Amino acid sequence: MSEHTSPTDVRVVVNAIGLTKADYRGNPSTLCQGCGHNSISSQIIAACYELNLLPEEIVKFSGIGCSSKSPFYFLNRSFGFNGLHGRMPSLATGALFADHTLRGIGVSGDGDTASIGMGQFKHLLRRNMRLVYIVENNGVYGLTKGQFSATADQGLELKSHGINPYMPIDIAWEALVGHATFVARSFAGDPKQVKELIKAALNHNGVAVLDIISPCVTFNNVDTATHSYAWGKNHETALHELSYVPRAEEILLEYDEGETREVELHDGSVIVLRKLGRDYDPTDREAAMKVLEEANRCNCLITGLIYIDPDQPSMWDIYQLTDTPLNRLREDQIRPKRETLDELNRIFQA
């Protein structure tokens, strides 16, 4: 980031590609005051600004629900598509094929992902589409005014719906089991960690799942529920502090080797993990399962980068597309020549 003096002599703070933070803003949010989702939107803005990403090179997707409204509240200069309930993964998959140079950010909720969307969520993971998939998880249906979602705690009591009798779905666990190549969990009230995880996710060459506990201030903020502010603040156990560092910078050297774990991403950038008290290796799938299971048993919230596999081929690696984005190919590149049809006709002829 640097400061430039504009012709009108107003000092404007811009990032390395000359954009101000305002260039990443969205429309004013219409979500409830104090909603965790707004905080996540702010961190998406901050992460993209700090990563010097051109907004035109990001595409936003969402399904249906409170969470899915939020793409309208960040990155106005990015294209966005608010699709159908639980079916954002397929929409994003098709759209991103139009131009493989773009990055996708999908925003979903627990209702959108863990109920109708479970199938598409799982298949998105299998295909390893290059998409940041954020679940703004509050355990409740907000837009329809407070029914239990599939991630709601068993035994949770809500005013108008009584006690939830069913076991919850753990999105991070589902992601891990479903072979997601990047699984993280955070808490909307911890903006620094949310931002760093979004930055890491944006640089991951594959699907990156961020399960962000984002309390519903209106319908599910019982202090004892897993998805409430008070509970989250008291029960959060950060796995490690994490900061995204582009390779060009040499800050890495300042870190004590014994205390860091480096994961090189596909584009050559590196995530540096600072371990807090525990020796945690996010490239170890078994360890990741264990840590989630332990967290489940001790009823605590694990945050941080739970698992990453930067070496799995992404959908782009599999499909071998032209360097020119498909949606910029000319007619003569997508309509075969007349002679080829003459040849086919000869084969089918008497």
Add this chain to the structure above:
Amino acid sequence: MKTKILTDEQIETGTKIINDFSITVATVNGSGSQTSNAAILRAIFKMGIPVSGKNIFPSNIQGLPTWYTIRVNKHGFVARKREADLLISMNPATFTQDLASLKPGGAFFYADDIRLPITREDIVTYPMPVKQLIRQVDIPAYLKDYVANMVYVGILAQMIGIDLDKIRQALEFHFKGKAKPVEINFGVVSLAAQWAKENLEKKDPYFLEPMNATAGLILTDGNTAAALGAIYGGVQFVSWYPITPATSLAESLQTYLPKLRKDPETGKNTYVVVQAEDELAAIGMAIGAGWGGLRAMSSTSGPGLSLMTEYLGLGYFAEVPVVVWDIQRVGPSTGLPTRTSQGDLTFVAFMGHGDTQNIILMPGSVNECFEFAWKAFDLAEQYQTPVIVLSDLDFGMNQWMGKPFEYPDRPMQRGKVLWEEDLERLNGKWARYLDVDGDGVPYRTVIGNRHPKAAYFTRGTGHDEYANYSEAPEDWHALLNRLKKKFETLKPSLPQPIVEEMPNAQINLVSFGSTEPAIREARALLHDEGIASDFTRIRSYPFTDTVKEICSQYERNYIIEMNRDGQLHQLLRMHFPELAPKMISYAYTDGLPLTAKQIYDFILLKEKQDE
């Protein structure tokens, strides 16, 4: 032979029936008879004789009965006929039923290891020593089951006069020139033909003689034609989920795309095919890709289309181009998955909740399957809306003669898309849903456009001309009416009806899709009874006034279709209520393609009543 139907003298003196009969092959599903039947069909076609082939098969992988019907007709009438003149019986389970179904005077070829009584004396019978002949073939034991069905190809060829050399060419087509399987299969054909020559005496009247009626024509199925048409239409994105009878459309794309659509310099792909997890995802991907500026399509059948309905409604409302092929099978519900119908017409016409409209294209030949496949992309992109192409199982999976595929006669119509230089010129001033040209068709941008004013937010919720969320009554009203205007604009661009006239015709036969061969033949039969008729084949929906103008010229329009409720009849009456008294519905569905006789009987009865 015990029964002698014709004397040698009769055969000599021209009681022969030449190039005008139908053959049914009764086999067990999964026994590999498809190659044999395809070889017979294509060999006859290559002899210059008009022919068609229809597979009447079960929803089953292996074990249930299946029938393949071949119609040979020197006049070019190749619709299905109910009765067979020749029957090849390879399936003990249906032996008795097949035997009973044969027309008097017909020829019955049967595998001689089927030890069931032959109870009829009014037919000719030919035992075929299938197992014995296969034992003599010098090939590995595991291959013998696969080629056993070639025995009936050889015997039939010998008995009705199929040129063996044409069978070899047909096998070369089938195996795409691979020498080894051609040699093995043709070896069995030759052996069986030789055996028949030495051991069977011709007693039936059915003969093939070479003609010149198929020169220049092609023989193919509608799904292959659709796939090729899509490729020449520049398809870039295909997402699909397996469903009979649409599967072979996507599989044909997978066969031909790698051959036709790699960048010549880099060898990289200019297309994407994704087998989705279900139809919900298949259409989601296609809508995403269409929104992103790709020529995107999916192919499915009734149940899949039901699942796709919600996303297609979003496509209509958010104005996303996409093409979906509905290869109709028999509904409701899972219905008869391997049988044909035209039962999805009204569903597709009204598909989607709220005030939704859809463009429907209705191909009526394999050539139109090809043509509409590329035109569908032009229409979808020009008018930014889903286009549904209504084919059916009979087209999709059966073999039809047609003219050679015609290369698209015009450049691609990519519609109103603004790129960076366009926005530069406009100083970034544009609005996604603004009706600038007064035709109801707005401008759009697509992802990857780097102009800072290019982006907009697409949604299925209410929006204003600038794509902002809006619940304002005036915005909603204006939006819905602009969409309506768009559909008025696009109507003249849709394929208009094709009319075939006959001198002195007082009546008009109206249809769409795959019923054309049966109608063509029925008109000839009616003509022999002194009833001249015109024929109008409707090729798209929404209808234009042309349809009304045509139908209003006749006192009686017979609306002919393969469904129970007369869905085309319903739509025509709804749009042109003043014509209702002039329309008579003939709607019939039993899973099988219509025959000329059904149509002829119905119209003859009605017309005689009128006299």
